[in-house]
Amino acid sequence: MASGAGEETTAKSRILVVGATGHIGRHIVAAAARLGHPTTALVRDLSPSDQAKSQLLQSFRDAGVNLLHGDLYDHSSLVAAVRDADVVISALRAPQIPDQTNLIAAIKEATGGDVTRRIRFVPSEFGMDPERGGGGAVEPVRSIYAGKAAIRRAVEAAGIPHTYVACNYFAGFALPTIGQFLPMSPPVDSVVIIGDGSTKVVFVEEADIGTLTVRAAVDPHAENKAVHIRPAANTVSHEELIALWEKKTGKKMERVYVPEDVLLTKIQAYIKGGMTTPLDPASDVEATQLYPDVKYTTVDDYLDRLL
Numbered sequence: 001m002a003s004g005a006g007e008e009t010t011a012k013s014r015i016l017v018v019g020a021t022g023h024i025g026r027h028i029v030a031a032a033a034r035l036g037h038p039t040t041a042l043v044r045d046l047s048p049s050d051q052a053k054s055q056l057l058q059s060f061r062d063a064g065v066n067l068l069h070g071d072l073y074d075h076s077s078l079v080a081a082v083r084d085a086d087v088v089i090s091a092l093r094a095p096q097i098p099d100q101t102n103l104i105a106a107i108k109e110a111t112g113g114d115v116t117r118r119i120r121f122v123p124s125e126f127g128m129d130p131e132r133g134g135g136g137a138v139e140p141v142r143s144i145y146a147g148k149a150a151i152r153r154a155v156e157a158a159g160i161p162h163t164y165v166a167c168n169y170f171a172g173f174a175l176p177t178i179g180q181f182l183p184m185s186p187p188v189d190s191v192v193i194i195g196d197g198s199t200k201v202v203f204v205e206e207a208d209i210g211t212l213t214v215r216a217a218v219d220p221h222a223e224n225k226a227v228h229i230r231p232a233a234n235t236v237s238h239e240e241l242i243a244l245w246e247k248k249t250g251k252k253m254e255r256v257y258v259p260e261d262v263l264l265t266k267i268q269a270y271i272k273g274g275m276t277t278p279l280d281p282a283s284d285v286e287a288t289q290l291y292p293d294v295k296y297t298t299v300d301d302y303l304d305r306l307l
Helices: 025-034 051-062 075-083 094-111 130-136 141-157 171-177 206-217 238-249 265-272 299-305
Strands: 015-018 039-043 066-069 087-090 120-122 163-166 190-194 200-204 225-228 235-237 254-258 284-286
Touching: 015 025, 025 039, 025 051, 025 206, 039 051, 039 075, 051 066, 075 094, 087 094, 087 206, 094 120, 094 141, 120 163, 120 206, 130 141, 163 206, 171 200, 171 299, 190 238, 200 206, 206 225, 235 238, 238 299
Parallel strands: 015 039, 015 087, 039 066, 087 120, 163 225, 190 254, 225 284
Antiparallel strands: 200 235
């Protein structure tokens, strides 16, 4: 465990990742292994027929990751996996968010009421903080936020040490379209802007999310805290993002503004600005301030990849 913010002792926490082959799970696994933690990925199929998934699992093996057969819906396999972990990180997809109660039950059984046996849990929240962004959302996003908040309450009620991670927008989803959500495609001559384009939001590259999640998951300063990944250089408005792209390409783009009342459900939070609301020092910490040694990918750097 860490001896100070951003510092780690020689002993490395054993990390179990559930949902390891998903979009963000694979980055968490890679980061945990790279940072020297004994890392286990819980996998339903150790020999998948899908070539891409098979190659991903081989990359885990090559990195020294232990692949363990198990299933979220097989209690005995969960308990066996959790029992050998110091930290459990869930990267499950939205439909499985409510079923993280299975992990909570496994952690409780694995510790057996032993107060000296502490297993920290990082539930799958990756995105906006569900207790800050839910107010501006409509269905089905509102229910997803509610489900994530309910898992928080269940973790706390069980007395399980925890860290919540709010990483905001995945750069890999949002930046290739230069922030467009209507349509979700790269702009050519014109760009669609939701609202007036002035609200600042946060974009974080997926590998950085993996690194900062692992750092927070083993850091005592982040225990029982919500860790918000808000890189200063990546907190920009849509207008600022477009201007940066225009500067790189040397091409001026026509702006097409779409009023808020026609927004699609999933981009309501983009208008409300929930990603940049002030943090509560009693319960929240900002990841890049907590770990200033982590060199994150800036929006500016990411856009260079798209040229």
